[in-house]
Amino acid sequence: xxxxxxxxxxxxxxxxxxxxxxxxxxxxxxxxxxxxxxxxxxxxxxxxxxxxxxxxxxxxxxxxxxxxxxxxxxxxxxxxxxxxxxxxxxxxxxxxxxxxxxxxxxxxxxxxxxxxxxxxxxxxxxxxxxxxxxxxxxxxxxxxxxxxxxxxxxxxxxxxxxxxxxxxxxxxxxxxxxxxxxxxxxxxxxxxxxxxxxxxxxxxxxxxxxxxxxxxxxxxxxxxxxxxxxxxxxxxxxxxxxxxxxxxxxxxxxxxxxxxxxxxxxxxxxxxxxxxxxxxxxxxxxxxxxxxxxxxxxxxxxxxxxxxxxxxxxxxxxxxxxxxxxxxxxxxxxxxxxxxxxxxxxxxxxxxxxxxxxxxxxxxxxxxxxxxxxxxxxxxxxxxxxxxxxxxxxxxxxxxxxxxxxxxxxxxxxxxxxxxxxxxxxxxxxxxxxxxxxxxxxxxxxxxxxxxxxxxxxxxxxxxxxxxxxxxxxxxxxxxxxxxxxxxxxxxxxxxxxxxxxxxxxxxxxxxxxxxxxxxxxxxxxxxxxxxxxxxxxxxxxxxxxxxxxxxxxxxxxxxxxxxxxxxxxxxxxxxxxxxxxxxxxxxxxxxxxxxxxxxxxxxxxxxxxxxxxxxxxxxxxxxxxxxxxxxxxxxxxxxxxxxxxxxxxxxxxxxxxxxxxxxxxxxxxxxxxxxxxxxxxxxxxxxxxxxxxxxxxxxxxxxxxxxxxxxxxxxxxxxxxxxxxxxxxxxxxxxxxxxxxxxxxxxxxxxxxxxxxxxxxxxxxxxxxxxxxxxxxxxxxxxxxxxxxxxxxxxxxxxxxxxxxxxxxxxxxxxxxxxxxxxxxxxxxxxxxxxxxxxxxxxxxxxxxxxxxxxxxx
RNA sequence: GCGAGAGUGGCGGAAUGGCAGACGCGCCGGACUUAGGAUCCGGUGGGCAACCGUGAGGGUUCAACUCCCUCCUCUCGCACCA
Numbered sequence: 001x002x003x004x005x006x007x008x009x010x011x012x013x014x015x016x017x018x019x020x021x022x023x024x025x026x027x028x029x030x031x032x033x034x035x036x037x038x039x040x041x042x043x044x045x046x047x048x049x050x051x052x053x054x055x056x057x058x059x060x061x062x063x064x065x066x067x068x069x070x071x072x073x074x075x076x077x078x079x080x081x082x083x084x085x086x087x088x089x090x091x092x093x094x095x096x097x098x099x100x101x102x103x104x105x106x107x108x109x110x111x112x113x114x115x116x117x118x119x120x121x122x123x124x125x126x127x128x129x130x131x132x133x134x135x136x137x138x139x140x141x142x143x144x145x146x147x148x149x150x151x152x153x154x155x156x157x158x159x160x161x162x163x164x165x166x167x168x169x170x171x172x173x174x175x176x177x178x179x180x181x182x183x184x185x186x187x188x189x190x191x192x193x194x195x196x197x198x199x200x201x202x203x204x205x206x207x208x209x210x211x212x213x214x215x216x217x218x219x220x221x222x223x224x225x226x227x228x229x230x231x232x233x234x235x236x237x238x239x240x241x242x243x244x245x246x247x248x249x250x251x252x253x254x255x256x257x258x259x260x261x262x263x264x265x266x267x268x269x270x271x272x273x274x275x276x277x278x279x280x281x282x283x284x285x286x287x288x289x290x291x292x293x294x295x296x297x298x299x300x301x302x303x304x305x306x307x308x309x310x311x312x313x314x315x316x317x318x319x320x321x322x323x324x325x326x327x328x329x330x331x332x333x334x335x336x337x338x339x340x341x342x343x344x345x346x347x348x349x350x351x352x353x354x355x356x357x358x359x360x361x362x363x364x365x366x367x368x369x370x371x372x373x374x375x376x377x378x379x380x381x382x383x384x385x386x387x388x389x390x391x392x393x394x395x396x397x398x399x400x401x402x403x404x405x406x407x408x409x410x411x412x413x414x415x416x417x418x419x420x421x422x423x424x425x426x427x428x429x430x431x432x433x434x435x436x437x438x439x440x441x442x443x444x445x446x447x448x449x450x451x452x453x454x455x456x457x458x459x460x461x462x463x464x465x466x467x468x469x470x471x472x473x474x475x476x477x478x479x480x481x482x483x484x485x486x487x488x489x490x491x492x493x494x495x496x497x498x499x500x501x502x503x504x505x506x507x508x509x510x511x512x513x514x515x516x517x518x519x520x521x522x523x524x525x526x527x528x529x530x531x532x533x534x535x536x537x538x539x540x541x542x543x544x545x546x547x548x549x550x551x552x553x554x555x556x557x558x559x560x561x562x563x564x565x566x567x568x569x570x571x572x573x574x575x576x577x578x579x580x581x582x583x584x585x586x587x588x589x590x591x592x593x594x595x596x597x598x599x600x601x602x603x604x605x606x607x608x609x610x611x612x613x614x615x616x617x618x619x620x621x622x623x624x625x626x627x628x629x630x631x632x633x634x635x636x637x638x639x640x641x642x643x644x645x646x647x648x649x650x651x652x653x654x655x656x657x658x659x660x661x662x663x664x665x666x667x668x669x670x671x672x673x674x675x676x677x678x679x680x681x682x683x684x685x686x687x688x689x690x691x692x693x694x695x696x697x698x699x700x701x702x703x704x705x706x707x708x709x710x711x712x713x714x715x716x717x718x719x720x721x722x723x724x725x726x727x728x729x730x731x732x733x734x735x736x737x738x739x740x741x742x743x744x745x746x747x748x749x750x751x752x753x754x755x756x757x758x759x760x761x762x763x764x765x766x767x768x769x770x771x772x773x774x775x776x777x778x779x780x781x782x783x784x785x786x787x788x789x790x791x792x793x794x795x796x797x798x799x800x801x802x803x804x805x806x807x808x809x810x811x812x813x814x815x816x817x818x819x820x821x822x823x824x825x826x827x828x829x830x831x832x833x834x835x836x837x838x839x840x841x842x843x844x845x846x847x848x849x850x851x852x853x854x855x856x857x858x859x
Numbered sequence: 860g861c862g863a864g865a866g867u868g869g870c871g872g873a874a875u876g877g878c879a880g881a882c883g884c885g886c887c888g889g890a891c892u893u894a895g896g897a898u899c900c901g902g903u904g905g906g907c908a909a910c911c912g913u914g915a916g917g918g919u920u921c922a923a924c925u926c927c928c929u930c931c932u933c934u935c936g937c938a939c940c941a
Contacts, residue, residue, distance in 0.1 A: 802878050
């Protein structure tokens with residue numbers, strides 16, 4: 001009679017597989033439902049974050065299946081990426097082998113959790129059968145002018161002889177492997193995708209997503225795309241040819257532009273310095289700033305710094321010469337990399353001007369107030385009237401923005417411009433373990449796309465990991481040397497590979513048609529199955545992945561492959577899994593198993609300090625191994641606790657004791673049913689009430705069913721759904737023994753248990769199957785229809801009305817559910833506790849909230 | 860600095876503007892038992908009480924955890940967005 005999940009969970013997993021319970025046919029036979037969780041990077045083993053996201057997705061998938069939908073619930077592997085190469089360097093394992101071994105292990109772990117995937121659709125993005133198609137997409141993008149080449153600055157480590165990701169650069173600007181090596185900026189030709197062409201649509205698409213996506217994610221994307229309206233203005237160079245174009249959102253302040261700031265990386269900076277003989281000092285400033293970590297450079301703490309380049313340009317409206325500075329806060333990647341500085345009306349410029357003694361000229365003043373440059377303690381960034389602005393003086397500054405821009409357009413020295421913060425997507429990576437970029441470099445013809453019929457360009461896997469430095473592909477001469485598809489002369493393959501976000505930008509489409517070897521995607525199937533009805537994943541992908549995937553989908557839509565404008569109808573972004581940290585004064589972070597029950601370090605016996613709950617991470621050792629957890633409590637407990645401990649979008653605090661509670665609850669369910677097994681089997685189907693006991697049981701059953709259905713379907717409040725099920729179980733435990741065998745109540749109890757097991761099935765599927773079978777049912781529980789709540793049975797015979805006097809709770813009365821206001825009012829006023837509070841006082845008001853509350857205001 | 864969130868018992872958390880603390884953990888008590896760290900049953904915000912209690916202070920309302928304003932603290936994201 002003991003609940004031993006280890007004795008039956010694996011058996012049910014085999015049964016599901018054998019029955020093809022989660023296989024999804026291509027042909028749609030009932031309303032489709034596409035439930036997708038963000039696919040994992042095969043890092044080695046799954047962690048609690050995975051358990052959480054896949055459990056949430058599985059709950060939804062299983063629920064929708066029982067609701068009669070044809071559910072597509074696939075899984076695969078985001079299998080290209082840096083860690084595989086790092087592992088190769090560290091342990092000498094080939095990235096391919098490392099990756100496929102990890103996949104095998106993690107697949108096993110996911111199966112152990114009992115997630116209801118259609119495994120027939122599984123793929124790894126590192127297989128040529130997958131990536132060949134994105135090579136094709138890329139060729140289309142080149143043809144459509146969406147993919148183009150541009151020089152871009154990258155982190156370069158001389159020791160590694162390769163480009164580093166931002167995360168591989170230490171804070172102090174050194175390499176993560178060679179902490180003596182200074183990371184420098186190097187300009188390389190890179191492939192870019194013109195995502196900014198879709199910037200406006202990515203923004204306006206939010207209208208379609210509103211309601212289905214969390215508002216905070218949309219907000220984050222909005223800020224990421226960062227549309228701003230302003231103007232480009234040309235500043236001629238003083239005493240020479242050429243001009244510098246700036247972007248500004250404040251063309252109305254042009255008369256106050258007293259200097260110009262440029263990004264230190266801007267090529268013109270050194271040019272000015274050379275001409276002015278200031279090369280040495282400017283070079284040292286530029287090197288220092290460029291070497292700074294990006295985070296450091298963008299930090300608020302960073303003091304605004306700059307250096308005079310030696311160059312001047314001319315303010316086009318005042319005609320005055322303005323000095324050009326290189327400044328650490330100007331970003332090369334945004335706008336034109338140069339900013340007109342208006343110290344009176346921009347705080348950064350103000351601080352900069354004060355520091356370097358540059359003139360401050362007021363050109364906008366708040367209405368009805370004076371503003372004097374000499375007495376200003378900070379920039380005035382608010383609205384007002386334009387002053388000292390030539391013909392625009394006296395104009396409101398909002399109006400001025402438009403008129404100044406118009407004026408420039410007429411003179412041909414400026415133009416209105418919408419600028420995005422979003423930048424085009426650089427997809428080139430100088431790495432081995434990625435999808436080869438299918439182009440060939442020919443000395444004569446330049447860049448030549450690999451002909452479509454020669455795809456895929458297969459990533460050669462027969463490489464030895466002896467080479468320590470650089471991209472191993474670059475050393476594979478036999479692979480690199482090809483003849484030019486165009487002139488047949490000698491040429492060389494591109495050795496860069498794609499950013500791995502490329503793979504994750506369309507995998508959700510490929511799941512619909514994973515085996516197609518004639519074309520990337522069958523448009524008919526796409527039309528039938530897209531969009532993804534529910535996408536589940538972490539908030540860390542709010543901007544990059546989710547914007548790239550939306551962009552890709554829009555591009556494929558334009559190519560006629562993907563239907564609709566948006567790929568993900570609903571998004572659930574789940575919170576992090578956190579756990580308290582344990583810190584030994586001698587040994588630092590401790591794993592839970594490194595600490596004795598009494599709270600002392602196993603190694604030294606010192607008292608271990610229990611720290612606040614933080615995101616689970618190996619480095620802090622505050623982790624729980626899913627497999628260990630499943631081994632001890634079973635998959636159902638792991639799942640149940642993940643869903644019960646917090647609502648999905650909030651962070652979840654892991655607690656071993658909480659897990660125990662979940663296990664105990666499932667044990668209670670198990671014993672409740674297993675102990676009554678024979679009685680339940682013997683009971684007939686429910687055919688109508690037989691008295692008060694039966695009615696009461698059915699009332700609880702159907703009220704619970706109603707609540708659980710609503711919580712899962714409408715509110716996505718899985719934790720409260722579970723607590724409702726717990727209440728129902730508590731109730732069933734209080735049912736007296738004879739009732740289980742009495743013909744009056746047994747059928748209602750049988751119905752209660754069946755509904756209980758079906759409700760539990762998406763949360764804790766294994767125990768539900770086990771008990772479902774135990775009470776004599778043949779088919780799989782997960783294939784049953786979600787039960788229908790009988791609202792007649794759920795009806796209560798009495799309602800509780802709360803009585804407040806002056807807003808304070810003073811009494812409770814019960815009434816007939818059909819009672820009208822008159823009856824309830826009379827009943828309330830007759831209540832002795834109410835009389836006590838109102839007698840002798842003047843009744844000013846009586847508020848009646850139907851069937852719920854009466855509030856009497858007395859004076 | 861900007862942006863997004865969150866502050867409710869000892870803990871995780873409940874509560875369409877309508878009984879604050881459902882459910883679970885922990886703790887306390889009881890039953891069963893040779894035994895209990897199993898199981899079952901019950902109790903459990905503070906205060907002797909009137910009452911007081913949802914980060915602090917204001918406001919709106921018959922009624923505020925919930926709406927509005929000011930502030931504090933914490934978490935997350937960020938590319939100083941000109």
